[in-house]
Amino acid sequence: MASYNWVDITTEFMEKSSELKLGELLHDPEFGLFEAMSAIEMMDPKMDAGMLCNQAKKKFLNLKHGIETGFVKIKDLSYPELLGIIDDTYACLVTWLEGHSLAQTVFTNLYLHDPHLIEERSLRAFCISMLKIVDIIRDRINKASVFEEEDFQSLTYGFALATEITDSRASGMLKEVEDDLLRTIKNTRTKQNEDSDPVKEKEHVYATALHSRIKFTKLLFSALIALSKEKCQGIGDANQSLKQMLELLQGMKETWSLGVQNEDQDGRTRDYPTILGFEPLINQRLLPPTFPRYTKIKSREETMWYLNGLINRLKAVCTVTQVSGLHQTMEFFDEFSKPSPCVLSRSILQLLYVPTNRRILGTHSMVDVLKEAIRGFIVPPALMPRSAIANNAPAKEYVDAFLAHCVRPVFNLLQTVGHNRARQRGKWAHLLEELGTLQDEADKVDAYLHSVLVKMEPGKQHLACFGTWVLYHTLQVMLNFTLSGFELELYAVHEYHYVYWYLFEFLYNWLISTLSRAGTLLWEQETAEQCHQKTKSGKKGKKNKRRTRPHSRELTLAQAAQSMCGAYHKAVTGLMLSGKLQQPQFEYDSEEVRYNHRFAPFGCLVTPPPVQYPQFKEMTDLSLYNPPLQPEDLYSTAAKCFQQARIHYEGLTNPNNEVQILIKVCKTNFVVMKLLIGGHRKESKDPPEFDFSSHKIFPIIKIP
Amino acid sequence: MEVWLNKNMKICMTDGRTLIGVFLCTDRDRNIILGSCQEFLKSPGSYTSCAPGEPRTLGLAMIPGRHIVSIHVDDQSI
Numbered sequence: 001m002a003s004y005n006w007v008d009i010t011t012e013f014m015e016k017s018s019e020l021k022l023g024e025l026l027h028d029p030e031f032g033l034f035e036a037m038s039a040i041e042m043m044d045p046k047m048d049a050g051m052l053c054n055q056a057k058k059k060f061l062n063l064k065h066g067i068e069t070g071f072v073k074i075k076d077l078s079y080p081e082l083l084g085i086i087d088d089t090y091a092c093l094v095t096w097l098e099g100h101s102l103a104q105t106v107f108t109n110l111y112l113h114d115p116h117l118i119e120e121r122s123l124r125a126f127c128i129s130m131l132k133i134v135d136i137i138r139d140r141i142n143k144a145s146v147f148e149e150e151d152f153q154s155l156t157y158g159f160a161l162a163t164e165i166t167d168s169r170a171s172g173m174l175k176e177v178e179d180d181l182l183r184t185i186k187n188t189r190t191k192q193n194e195d196s197d198p199v200k201e202k203e204h205v206y207a208t209a210l211h212s213r214i215k216f217t218k219l220l221f222s223a224l225i226a227l228s229k230e231k232c233q234g235i236g237d238a239n240q241s242l243k244q245m246l247e248l249l250q251g252m253k254e255t256w257s258l259g260v261q262n263e264d265q266d267g268r269t270r271d272y273p274t275i276l277g278f279e280p281l282i283n284q285r286l287l288p289p290t291f292p293r294y295t296k297i298k299s300r301e302e303t304m305w306y307l308n309g310l311i312n313r314l315k316a317v318c319t320v321t322q323v324s325g326l327h328q329t330m331e332f333f334d335e336f337s338k339p340s341p342c343v344l345s346r347s348i349l350q351l352l353y354v355p356t357n358r359r360i361l362g363t364h365s366m367v368d369v370l371k372e373a374i375r376g377f378i379v380p381p382a383l384m385p386r387s388a389i390a391n392n393a394p395a396k397e398y399v400d401a402f403l404a405h406c407v408r409p410v411f412n413l414l415q416t417v418g419h420n421r422a423r424q425r426g427k428w429a430h431l432l433e434e435l436g437t438l439q440d441e442a443d444k445v446d447a448y449l450h451s452v453l454v455k456m457e458p459g460k461q462h463l464a465c466f467g468t469w470v471l472y473h474t475l476q477v478m479l480n481f482t483l484s485g486f487e488l489e490l491y492a493v494h495e496y497h498y499v500y501w502y503l504f505e506f507l508y509n510w511l512i513s514t515l516s517r518a519g520t521l522l523w524e525q526e527t528a529e530q531c532h533q534k535t536k537s538g539k540k541g542k543k544n545k546r547r548t549r550p551h552s553r554e555l556t557l558a559q560a561a562q563s564m565c566g567a568y569h570k571a572v573t574g575l576m577l578s579g580k581l582q583q584p585q586f587e588y589d590s591e592e593v594r595y596n597h598r599f600a601p602f603g604c605l606v607t608p609p610p611v612q613y614p615q616f617k618e619m620t621d622l623s624l625y626n627p628p629l630q631p632e633d634l635y636s637t638a639a640k641c642f643q644q645a646r647i648h649y650e651g652l653t654n655p656n657n658e659v660q661i662l663i664k665v666c667k668t669n670f671v672v673m674k675l676l677i678g679g680h681r682k683e684s685k686d687p688p689e690f691d692f693s694s695h696k697i698f699p700i701i702k703i704p
Numbered sequence: 705m706e707v708w709l710n711k712n713m714k715i716c717m718t719d720g721r722t723l724i725g726v727f728l729c730t731d732r733d734r735n736i737i738l739g740s741c742q743e744f745l746k747s748p749g750s751y752t753s754c755a756p757g758e759p760r761t762l763g764l765a766m767i768p769g770r771h772i773v774s775i776h777v778d779d780q781s782i
Contacts, residue, residue: 004714004724004778004780005779006714006778006779007776007777007778007779008775008776009708009775009776009777010774010775013708013775014734016705017705017730017731017732017733017734017769018732020730020731020732021732022732023731023732024731024732025729025730025731026705026709026729026730026731027709027728027729027730028709028710028728028729031737031739035728036728036766038764039737039764039766040763040764040765040766041765041766042717042765042771043717043718043719043767043768285760
């Protein structure tokens with residue numbers, strides 16, 4: 001520490017400073033009010049983390065001190081104490097996974113500061129494994145990097161994470177403890193011809209509870225290791241472990257109350273564990289000087305449910321290896337993201353599909369996967385092995401360069417779905433710039449390939465193949481961006497009419513034409529190939545069983561969604577016309593400003609060209625109708641659209657849960673429209689309600 | 705008073721904590737801004753108390769005048 005020669009200037013300073021005028025600052029020319037803004041204010045409870053620390057009455061300073069003073073036991077712990085410590089440590093772990101700092105969660109357990117000091121074998125083994133689990137989770141989440149500060153805090157504050165002990169040694173320690181406990185369980189089991197002994201029975205219950213927790217920890221540890229294996233080789237083992245963990249968790253859920261409980265504070269349960277070995281404020285000094293976050297540790301019961309959810313999510317993640325094809329995987333990612341999964345499961349999914357070596361599932365190169373995906377989407381001649389153009393050297397060079405340029409945007413697409421729902425929106429907007437550039441290149445490559453192809457095989461085409469494929473992804477991103485506004489509750493009710501209009505008239509329209517184009521090309525190619533095969537192998541040419549049009553499911557979904565958006569647009573317009581929905585009096589903005597702001601990210605694209613506000617006004621101008629439209633006319637169009645959407649949805653084979661919900665939404669809204677046509681509550685000016693509780697994008701309209 | 709600018713300053717606060725940092729700014733109400741500020745739970749100068757705990761780095765900190773107990777300046781550089 002630097003040595004100072006302190007001189008007391010308190011009185012002098014007070015006198016001098018009081019000579020300053022009100023509002024006058026004495027400062028260095030380099031330092032102004034602007035810099036002063038970022039200073040933290042001492043003694044302000046919201047900013048000053050150190051202040052909380054001083055208020056706290058700590059029983060001891062660190063683990064060693066705790067052991068010396070007898071506040072922390074390192075041997076002869078009772079079963080309830082052990083169970084309590086383990087359950088609360090898990091509570092801390094899952095709270096950490098929800099975005100809190102390690103210092104305020106897991107490391108409020110002092111045993112984890114130096115597990116080697118612990119003499120009790122079960123606790124030592126548990127603590128060491130817990131540190132290793134923390135380490136591996138941190139590693140996974142950091143490597144996947146699909147988190148933001150609100151998701152996850154990766155700082156370890158210099159705590160040792162038991163890296164000196166190998167994974168197998170840690171598992172071995174748990175296994176030994178597990179075996180010991182199993183013996184105790186056997187010895188304490190009441191035999192048939194024996195009188196029941198309450199002491200023995202109690203020990204039996206406790207030993208069983210502890211055994212399941214130790215085993216659970218061992219399985220969690222091994223599942224995480226298995227999921228980190230290269231080339232997804234550990235999926236089988238991981239699945240096995242996860243299955244067993246779910247079974248163990250059943251028992252753990254029933255016994256969470258066996259451990260020692262926190263003392264209540266003034267009759268209320270505390271927000272953090274204070275049982276043996278836990279000191280909530282022990283690490284206050286380690287926290288950064290930013291605003292202290294209040295950390296409420298989850299309760300034991302909540303923790304068990306959280307773990308249950310986590311295991312189910314990880315099980316779902318494991319199935320990604322069974323998904324074939326890039327587009328199907330993207331759909332899988334999308335579906336997985338919908339219920340807002342936790343950061344750990346999101347990270348593991350990312351790493352399984354795109355590990356750090358950037359090879360898909362650890363084995364295939366992205367370019368190969370892309371080739372297959374594009375071939376399956378639109379069969380461009382340049383990617384067909386038997387076509388002449390695929391063997392043309394300059395053409396091949398162009399295609400390879402284009403594919404190489406696709407790699408990064410596609411990785412970004414996958415990574416974006418891995419982020420939390422709220423962050424995705426901004427990232428979609430950002431991605432459009434990249435896709436715009438790619439679209440440009442795709443169009444050029446298509447044009448060049450076409451010029452080469454017509455020379456080689458007159459009559460064949462290579463028009464807008466890659467272009468259509470890129471456009472398909474661009475449209476998906478535009479849709480994701482626009483739809484996320486509903487989920488995040490960004491749009492005001494008076495904005496619905498143009499948002500649904502944009503989706504109906506424009507985005508879904510483009511998507512449908514893109515999919516139809518790709519589908520038609522695929523269809524032609526398949527038919528041609530069949531004829532080819534028939535002529536080649538004579539009668540033996542087997543009948544193609546798949547005679548549904550390609551992309552038909554996606555097409556139907558897009559058509560259904562388009563009808564839905566059309567229906568909402570008409571319904572909202574009708575409600576506005578009838579005076580049930582009022583446009584607010586804009587003081588500082590206007591509808592045009594809002595419209596431009598909502599669709600601003602589309603401005604960077606050439607295809608599809610963004611629709612400007614005047615164009616929207618022109619296309620939706622009701623004054624063009626003669627006789628003038630009545631609200632009932634619009635309701636009736638809306639009703640038709642809802643019915644149309646329902647027919648589309650009902651036409652799908654194997655409808656998933658979401659489709660079934662959507663059918664219900666269609667039916668309900670259809671009835672509401674019929675009521676409105678019939679003049680239900682015609683005179684009332686009460687605004688309608690939009691109930692998004694069944695579906696995040698398509699609400700049920702309610703007329704109060 | 706200008707001579708103290710950019711000098712090391714030690715401020716004891718009403719809650720017993722001590723802050724050491726570079727004096728950057730003050731006003732009529734003795735609100736003081738210290739740069740590269742470190743927080744000590746107890747005065748680091750008093751060797752008698754077995755002051756535990758490392759200093760904590762705060763960075764830029766503003767101490768409201770009403771919470772200041774005493775002000776010391778490091779005269780080595782004056």
